[in-house]
Amino acid sequence: MALSFGSNIPYRLFMLGTKISFTEKxxxxxxxxxxxxxxxxxxxxxxxxxxxxxxxxxxxAPSRPEAIRHLVAKGLGE
Structure with a gap:
């Protein structure tokens, strides 16, 4: 059974008000x-x-990993 031409009008009106954005994740x-x-x-x-x-x-104000790297290098005399 095929849908009549006017049956998708409510859907089209709904989609006109919808904003779809594709942003890079x-x-x-x-x-x-x-x-x-x-x-x-x-x-x-x-x-x-x-x-x-x-x-x-x-x-x-280094991050924790950066602080650990710095303290280890300092402890090793680098």
Missing amino acids: SRGRDRPRKDTVAQHFTMPKELSHGIDAWAAKQDD
């Missing part, structure tokens, strides 16, 4: 840096709070 994190090795570890909450406190005192 973020793909998540950036690509990993070259020549890096992923490190996944757990630490005591006190150590994590200490790292966050250290980062908050810095002028550039």
